[in-house]
Amino acid sequence: MEQEIEISPLRIGDEVPRFIARSTQGPLDLADYRGKWLILFSHPADFTPVCTSEFVALARAADKFAQLDCAMVGLSVDSLYSHLAWIRMIYDMAGVRVTFPIVEDPSMEIARAFGMIGSDAHDASSIRVTFFIDPEGILRASTCYPANVGRSVPEMLRLVAALQRVSGGDALAPADWEPGRDLLRVPRETAADVLKPEASADWFFKTMKDEG
Numbered sequence: 001m002e003q004e005i006e007i008s009p010l011r012i013g014d015e016v017p018r019f020i021a022r023s024t025q026g027p028l029d030l031a032d033y034r035g036k037w038l039i040l041f042s043h044p045a046d047f048t049p050v051c052t053s054e055f056v057a058l059a060r061a062a063d064k065f066a067q068l069d070c071a072m073v074g075l076s077v078d079s080l081y082s083h084l085a086w087i088r089m090i091y092d093m094a095g096v097r098v099t100f101p102i103v104e105d106p107s108m109e110i111a112r113a114f115g116m117i118g119s120d121a122h123d124a125s126s127i128r129v130t131f132f133i134d135p136e137g138i139l140r141a142s143t144c145y146p147a148n149v150g151r152s153v154p155e156m157l158r159l160v161a162a163l164q165r166v167s168g169g170d171a172l173a174p175a176d177w178e179p180g181r182d183l184l185r186v187p188r189e190t191a192a193d194v195l196k197p198e199a200s201a202d203w204f205f206k207t208m209k210d211e212g
């Protein structure tokens with residue numbers, strides 16, 4: 001890794017740190033992902049059961065992420081050669097090609113910069129962190145799962161779609177929102193509006209059609 005990066009956990013709204021690293025698709029510069037949505041996710045270790053199930057599920061859903069114009073980048077402490085041997089094993093075992101890059105992070109420098117592990121951790125086999133990064137390189141959501149529970153690919157897809165739909169600031173995505181379902185309107189009323197005799201008590205909870 002060539003870029004110096006600050007060691008601090010990221011918060012929603014932060015610009016994510018740039019890094020350059022080796023990956024299964026060749027050298028990877030995070031700056032090259034500007035202009036598109038990106039899921040950057042860590043996994044505890046190659047050749048482990050839950051991680052393997054996640055990679056099979058993510059590889060099978062590659063078309064769905066592509067439809068959202070959302071790239072994926074995996075990352076772990078394992079070496080590039082381990083990543084390559086693992087995706088070959090996944091291909092032999094499940095018949096799926098992992099075509100998104102998997103970054104090697106042997107020093108855990110990237111994982112620490114992104115808060116994927118504790119800054120004082122001695123190994124990286126702790127948690128599954130997922131960052132949802134917008135086309136301007138801003139962190140829009142993150143999730144953190146333990147090593148013994150795999151992530152939900154449908155929820156990752158839903159979250160990307162929801163973040164994209166609300167990114168203009170005109171709509172809100174309610175609980176369990178899926179593309180095509182009604183959204184919620186951003187309330188912009190003032191006291192003068194809500195105190196009008198004809199105003200209803202549910203002025204703050206108005207739906208709108210998903211025309212995105």
Ligand code: BEZ
Binds near residue numbers: 051
């Ligand atoms: C797994 O992916 O199965 C796993 C990884 C690290 C610790 C425990 C389980």
